[in-house]
Amino acid sequence: METYLNHPLAPYTTVKIGGPADTFIITNTTAEFIEALKKYQNVTILGNGSNVLISDSGIRGTVIKNMSNSIEYLPNNQVKVDSGVNLPLLITDTINHSLSGLEEFAYIPSSIGGAIFGNIHGINKNNFDRFLTEIQVFDLEQSKTYSLKSNILKWSYDTSEFATKPNLIILSAIFQLTPGDADTSRQKVIDIITKKLQTQSMNSLGSVFKNLPARTGHPADFAGRIIDQELNLKGFQIGDAQISPLHGNFILNLGHATAADYYAVVKKIQSEAKSKLNITLEPEIKFLGNFS
């Protein structure tokens, strides 16, 4: 376990924004992760930092960067995976084992813990929970580990029961995959990455807002389309935070953006959507630290 005091968090996020953690811990195994969870109070878990805007003043208390990395192949096309494993790495590894299912999540720079917490959506509109059978958790309130069957948990688009139960920390999960042809799967992944590379920059947090479900008089709609075509905000910039000229729902760090810049762009989009279209755009990203 590595321990640092007053440690900058920006390097641990895709968007490279965020002030320091009072205490910053890197854990490399599930055993270390549990040890840290037992030892420290007031903890914030960081996966790959691809969905969190960390405030310029940072995060009080302890931030644990979870890098547990075991992948274990089980009978019946199941795989047990630590929550710190990189999703792109898991996709490659399962394809190399001729197991199919996760290809549609290619180009998402997530950890497994972050993907479960946010129940990410793939390009075929499947949510991540579709491939999960069981999740091992550490319960901060009871200070113990146990397993939860996936089918008893509440899942929905871009959110999970874990988002409402901060006492449950995801340690690992069992996936149910299906046998598949590795070359076909590899080609699917290449096709997805090639397409996404055209509009999605890594110096971002992915889609900032959730897409809109169908509502009275309106079909389901993409937040990115609204920001681009209804609000004409593509390219809008505050400081070094810019709405991507290529994707209305991505806000980029052009180099030296602060969390305050990024947050101001988020607020600008929300206020324009409300005042011009009477639409409430709900953030998909999480805000960590103080934004008042």
Ligand SMILES: Cc1cc2nc3c(=O)[nH]c(=O)nc-3n(C[C@H](O)[C@H](O)[C@H](O)COP(=O)(O)OP(=O)(O)OC[C@H]3O[C@@H](n4cnc5c(N)ncnc54)[C@H](O)[C@@H]3O)c2cc1C
């Ligand atoms: C270029 C790009 C493309 C993207 N494309 C997509 C996409 O197609 N679909 C999609 O859904 N998302 C997409 N995203 C968003 C993002 O990658 C996902 O939301 C991802 O799952 C976040 O995982 P993470 O490990 O980075 O989590 P983090 O950003 O580190 O954390 C997110 C939240 O999860 C919590 N968390 C993390 N690990 C654990 C754990 N072990 N236990 C409990 N809580 C935990 C954190 O505390 C935090 O609240 C994209 C992002 C980028 C930058």
